Amino acid sequence: MERILTGDRTTGKLHLGHYVGSLQNRVKLQNEYDTFIILADVQALTTHFERPELINKSIYDVAIDNLSIGLDPNKITMFLQSKISAIAELTVFYSMIVSVNSLRHNPTIKTEAKQYGYDDLSYGFLGYPVSQAADITFCNADLVPVGDDQIPHIEQSRKIARRFNESYGKGKEFIKEPKALLSNNPRLIGLDGNSKMGKSLGNAVFLSDNAEEVNEKIKLATTDVNRIKITDKGNPEICTVNKYHEVFNESEHKNINEMCRKATIGCVACKKLLANEINSILNPFREKRGYYEEHKEEVRDIILTGSEKANIVGNKTIEEIKKAMNIYI
Known part of the structure; x- marks a missing residue:
């Protein structure tokens, strides 16, 4: 089976916009692909670094949202980003071959910086696409389900993988160039008519709402x-x-x-x-949801088991990459 990498930042509960845009399709894809679901707690820090308690709580909220809509823990690999050492290492390696200018001109970075009112970008925020490339390639994902607004990030990941292969692969593609798996699902606007339904905009129906x-x-x-x-x-x-x-x-x-x-x-x-x-x-x-909220230890076990599997895959990738880069003894 081909592998897909998808997931969510742990910055709060998920809403109907997430369900329509990606989660609904995610349930279907788990039967067709080897599905890796990332709980992106490190990337959540790019915009919520002053609220670590929210990120910690959201790990469970986002995991339960995914499980409650029909994702089967026996079919998917759900893992916590911060527990995967290969992602952290790849982020550092990739940052050596990506120019600051290319990141500054990334249209998604521009849009999100404006959305959050950032004039002076942090290193982590500017380097978000580099971290995302590491998320995707640590497990050599073939496809990434995205909306059209995320295509620049996927293109950035493809460029990074291509340059890395050219620099160290010696003709071998040891890092796959991920492809975007575009969804035809509509983008749900906010209840207030805003063009975007957002967690913090007060215009969302959450999957957890009664x-x-x-x-x-x-x-x-x-x-x-x-x-x-x-x-x-x-x-x-x-x-x-x-x-x-x-x-x-x-x-x-x-x-x-x-x-x-x-x-x-x-x-x-x-x-x-x-x-x-x-x-x-x-x-x-x-x-x-009621079941999983009463059995959070089971949710924790699902995340930890998935993280162990993801680490096995990632460690193998890192071992090959370090050998290609001659960073080993």
Whole structure:
């Protein structure tokens, strides 16, 4: 089987945007690929270095989110980034062959720096793509499931692998050039109509939310601001709730659109329909979540067992790389 590397930064619980964008597909991919899931706690420090307690708690939150949506610990290798020595070593080796200018011009770095309001970038933040290249290549992953906004990172990883092979491989590709496995899944906007659903933006439905929390959040979701009374005809094209119906209530989406335009359904009723659909999706996850939250030692064992396996794979990679670089005695 080909191997994929995917995962999440441990900066808080995952939300519906993660589910639609990657997690839903991740469950399917585990049956088709040798799947490595990284809990990226070191990379979480690039933006949350002042909140280590959040990162520690989030290790369990993110792991449970992944397990609750259907990832099978017997099919996947879930591991903690900070426990994999090969990743740390590769990050150092790779940093020797990557220029600062190439990192500064990385469009994803530019976007995220602006998002977090960073004028003076830390070494760790600027070098995030180098660390990510180490994440991907320590296990010689063939594919990395990503959205189109992450393609620059994958291209950077491919360039690093290519240059490393050219410098030390002597014609041998001992580090695979990873390929992007693009998803056609839609990008879910925030409940406030923001172009992005974010953990810290106050516009997300989390996978861990209970039914009442989902109901209350959907009640506050942005609709057509010009529709004041129930008798006013709406414009679903500018309604956030409508966009959610398109994703989570596809079979009724067209009908709801027509009713909105004809003012035969009000925003309150429309939101209730959406909340019901989302809760019906989350209900099976809640049952699994309840189990894992009561058995955190089992979650810990899954992470540690996966980390042991990942270290075996990574140590073999590092051994070959050091021999190629003549860094051994």
